[in-house]
Amino acid sequence: MGEPIKDAAAHGPSSGSASAAHIAQFFIPASASLQERRPRTLKHGDTFAVFDHNGDALSGPGSPEGLYYRDTRHLSHLYLTVDGVRPMLLSSTLRDDNAILTSDLTNSDIYDADGRLVLEHDLIHIRRSRFLWEATCYERIMLRNFSDAPQRVRLEIAFGADFADLFEVRGSRRKQRGASLPPEIGKNCIRLSYAGLDGLQRHTFLRFHPAPQVIGSARAVIELELTPGAVERAFMEVRCDAAPSDLAPPRAYFTALRDARRALRASSSRAASIATSNEIFNEAIRRSVSDLYMLITDTPQGPYPYAGIPWFSTLFGRDALITALQTLWFDPAIARGVLGYLAANQATEVDPGADAEPGKILHEVRHGEMAELGEVPFRRYYGSIDATPLFIMLAGAYLDRTDDIELLRHLWPNLKAALKWIDEYGDRDGDGFVEYGRRTGEGLINQGWKDSHDSISHADGSLARGPIALAEVQAYVYGARCAAARIASRLEQPRLAEDLAAKAQALRARFDEAFFDEALGTYVLALDGDKKPCRVRSSNAGHALLTGIAYRERAPAVAATLMAGSLFSGWGVRTLASTERRYNPMSYHNGSVWPHDNALLAAGLARYGFRQEAAKIFEGLFAASIYIDLRRLPELFCGFSRRRSQSPTFYPVACAPQAWAAAAPLSLIQSCLGMRFDPVTREIKFEHPVLPDFLDEVVLRRLSIGEESVDVALRRAGSEVVAAVLARNGDLRVSTTA
Numbered sequence: 001m002g003e004p005i006k007d008a009a010a011h012g013p014s015s016g017s018a019s020a021a022h023i024a025q026f027f028i029p030a031s032a033s034l035q036e037r038r039p040r041t042l043k044h045g046d047t048f049a050v051f052d053h054n055g056d057a058l059s060g061p062g063s064p065e066g067l068y069y070r071d072t073r074h075l076s077h078l079y080l081t082v083d084g085v086r087p088m089l090l091s092s093t094l095r096d097d098n099a100i101l102t103s104d105l106t107n108s109d110i111y112d113a114d115g116r117l118v119l120e121h122d123l124i125h126i127r128r129s130r131f132l133w134e135a136t137c138y139e140r141i142m143l144r145n146f147s148d149a150p151q152r153v154r155l156e157i158a159f160g161a162d163f164a165d166l167f168e169v170r171g172s173r174r175k176q177r178g179a180s181l182p183p184e185i186g187k188n189c190i191r192l193s194y195a196g197l198d199g200l201q202r203h204t205f206l207r208f209h210p211a212p213q214v215i216g217s218a219r220a221v222i223e224l225e226l227t228p229g230a231v232e233r234a235f236m237e238v239r240c241d242a243a244p245s246d247l248a249p250p251r252a253y254f255t256a257l258r259d260a261r262r263a264l265r266a267s268s269s270r271a272a273s274i275a276t277s278n279e280i281f282n283e284a285i286r287r288s289v290s291d292l293y294m295l296i297t298d299t300p301q302g303p304y305p306y307a308g309i310p311w312f313s314t315l316f317g318r319d320a321l322i323t324a325l326q327t328l329w330f331d332p333a334i335a336r337g338v339l340g341y342l343a344a345n346q347a348t349e350v351d352p353g354a355d356a357e358p359g360k361i362l363h364e365v366r367h368g369e370m371a372e373l374g375e376v377p378f379r380r381y382y383g384s385i386d387a388t389p390l391f392i393m394l395a396g397a398y399l400d401r402t403d404d405i406e407l408l409r410h411l412w413p414n415l416k417a418a419l420k421w422i423d424e425y426g427d428r429d430g431d432g433f434v435e436y437g438r439r440t441g442e443g444l445i446n447q448g449w450k451d452s453h454d455s456i457s458h459a460d461g462s463l464a465r466g467p468i469a470l471a472e473v474q475a476y477v478y479g480a481r482c483a484a485a486r487i488a489s490r491l492e493q494p495r496l497a498e499d500l501a502a503k504a505q506a507l508r509a510r511f512d513e514a515f516f517d518e519a520l521g522t523y524v525l526a527l528d529g530d531k532k533p534c535r536v537r538s539s540n541a542g543h544a545l546l547t548g549i550a551y552r553e554r555a556p557a558v559a560a561t562l563m564a565g566s567l568f569s570g571w572g573v574r575t576l577a578s579t580e581r582r583y584n585p586m587s588y589h590n591g592s593v594w595p596h597d598n599a600l601l602a603a604g605l606a607r608y609g610f611r612q613e614a615a616k617i618f619e620g621l622f623a624a625s626i627y628i629d630l631r632r633l634p635e636l637f638c639g640f641s642r643r644r645s646q647s648p649t650f651y652p653v654a655c656a657p658q659a660w661a662a663a664a665p666l667s668l669i670q671s672c673l674g675m676r677f678d679p680v681t682r683e684i685k686f687e688h689p690v691l692p693d694f695l696d697e698v699v700l701r702r703l704s705i706g707e708e709s710v711d712v713a714l715r716r717a718g719s720e721v722v723a724a725v726l727a728r729n730g731d732l733r734v735s736t737t738a
Contacts (some may be wrong), residue, residue: 003729016465038629040092040101041309041657043294044132044260045072047240053092055103055128055139056080059160064169065308067137067204067242071368073169073313073566074204075137078238079158080128082153083110083119087126094212094630096286097268098294099261103128114304121191123147124226133256139239140253155222155234159203163194165368170311174375182216189244190215198287198372202241209249210585240721267303268293271331274669277697284631288665291632291657292327301344302337308635308655315365317342318385318449321394321584323659326599326667328394328401329675329703335398336407342391347382352439355383357574359421361391363447377442385436385447386473388418388426389480393547396483400488402706403679408487419484419500428467432510434477435467448473449597450540450575453590454582456526459535461581463604471523472543474511478504479547502692508549514546516547516554522561523550537561537577539597545604555608562601563613570642571620572679574597578639585624585639585649592651595621595659596634599667606671615692618668622694624648633661659696669698673714674737679705689714689721718738 044047049067057065057170058232059077067075080087087105094101123146130139145151168174181193185299188211206220214221220290224232235249245252272286286321296303321342325333339640347356354377367709371379392415399408437445445453446472455463473674474542488497515523516597517533523541524533542562544550550558561567566577572593576583585591598621602614620642625645626632637718638649674687684703691698691714708730716724723736
């Protein structure tokens with residue numbers, strides 16, 4: 001994902017080539033298991049929140065809980081008690097559209113100072129409803145008295161704001177911090193403030209309704225009278241940096257809720273919709289779509305999917321590009337927004353401290369105090385080797401999907417700059433392959449998508465020395481040159497199109513010669529700085545199928561290796577085969593299973609005609625989702641083999657939701673159905689479609705090209721899948737190749 005994750009013990013064999021300082025530099029502490037707490041997450045724009053099932057945020061060492069805004073935790077502690085006792089949890093759920101977190105609670109037995117029972121359990125129902133909108137967390141606490149006597153209920157809300165930088169929460173140690181400022185307390189509100197070392201002040205405003213009987217620097221107490229059967233409500237707002245609105249709290253709550261739900265409906269309404277014969281899968285796909293649109297943030301260039309919560313709720317280049325590729329059939333506006341933003345933020349000069357070079361595409365943006373001070377290098381960081389070719393690939397795929405030649409004409413200078421970067425900076429030694437090696441000692445050691453410090457190794461377990469040429473990066477460069485050739489041809493630059501196509505074919509031949517290993521039966525993981533191949537079986541090799549760089553005669557061997565028991569766990573394809581020296585199913589990149597990786601592998605398998613294998617991957621990931629809270633596919637899970645009637649083994653600090661994991665089922669649907677769009681002939685094609693065993697029918701509504709759309713049902717008919725048009729808006733044609 002974004003940086004080396006977790007502690008060194010989780011990565012398998014140690015190596016003297018990576019210092020302890022480098023290992024720990026940006027790690028996520030393994031002491032804080034997200035799976036153990038199964039937190040509830042909310043997001044809007046640059047604000048996200050992590051709460052427990054009760055709706056609290058419990059502070060403590062390693063706790064990621066709280067309310068965050070622009071990489072700073074603005075609320076680190078929130079704890080509700082009723083008459084001094086924490087309520088008991090009844091249930092906790094997110095709406096299907098992720099708009100509201102609802103926690104249903106009830107009182108425990110409550111005793112007075114003399115030990116007498118004054119309120120029996122389960123007589124007061126407490127419903128906490130919470131959502132985010134425009135840097136504010138809104139909450140309504142609704143209480144109902146089910147006893148036959150009046151009750152005076154004392155709500156105490158304890159709170160705190162540590163203003164920790166996200167990298168501090170993740171485990172980084174700082175020599176110095178800024179200063180907490182004295183709180184400013186009003187009748188029904190309080191402002192907590194922090195003066196950062198970067199010269200900025202950060203504020204958290206809390207407002208309550210009705211006005212608390214007691215309000216102080218760390219708590220507010222609201223007392224409510226409830227007659228038998230009565231319902232009373234209290235409201236709370238937590239706003240980051242700006243003062244609360246002028247509206248009264250109840251009105252502010254309902255106005256913001258209306259606006260939040262309208263915004264979610266508006267963004268998701270432009271996309272296609274999916275319904276199937278399997279109700280459990282319908283739940284899973286609804287959650288995937290809701291997660292995707294919750295993670296999308298509006299930028300001046302259009303919608304942009306943030307990578308994941310909690311650690312990666314910001315702009316990442318690679319993640320957004322892959323998410324946009326996965327969802328291109330479903331909602332092309334995402335790809336348009338991603339291309340526009342990354343073009344606007346493309347590097348224009350050499351900056352070793354940011355790993356930037358002219359034409360290179362952004363890796364990550366951070367806004368916190370540590371990034372502003374340079375304590376971490378990610379303020380505007382370009383240290384990914386694959387984002388630049390993926391940018392060109394996405395541009396070509398977007399043109400193929402939409403025929404939006406005007407956007408490509410606008411982006412053409414950026415695409416030419418990216419191509420120039422590949423030739424002049426990406427290929428460091430002139431051997432025809434694109435390699436990486438960080439320009440700053442603070443940057444990422446590994447700069448492919450498997451970017452933990454020990455993810456690139458040789459067969460004996462030793463870590464590869466850079467500069468490193470990854471297998472999948474060469475595949476992306478091939479795909480980029482093919483895409484650029486198509487774009488140049490459409491822009492009436494035939495000589496450039498021919499030159500790019502010739503370069504792509506030359507790279508294909510060199511790649512086959514240097515990377516395919518007959519003994520392995522697949523492509524090697526990488527070439528190290530001495531051009532020595534990393535002869536290990538990994539999922540990286542499957543990306544050669546994704547872009548078409550693999551010669552057709554190589555595809556059966558690659559497919560067989562991917563689907564063999566050492567790589568395919570039953571839940572999905574592992575990042576590293578179980579036969580390899582560094583295999584560890586509990587590691588981040590050396591044997592785990594990543595949904596997005598599997599979706600890309602399935603797309604590659606389908607490209608070469610292995611749709612049944614793609615359907616097998618689809619079935620494995622769906623089976624995993626059955627066991628997962630909210631049916632939400634996480635960033636990754638452990639690579640232990642699938643066993644009958646047992647769930648997958650979860651990775652302790654996996655982000656959920658994660659954009660490219662949420663998009664994986666959408667990509668898998670396209671791969672299995674062989675769905676293609678031809679905007680020139682106004683045709684939607686289903687080429688050799690298959691359905692995984694758990695689906696007998698898939699209904700796709702609002703499949704669109706431009707302003708025209710169709711609704712299509714695909715049904716199993718014996719050994720084949722047939723398509724039927726249910727509705728048509730315009731003259732789009734639908735064809736099926738059996």
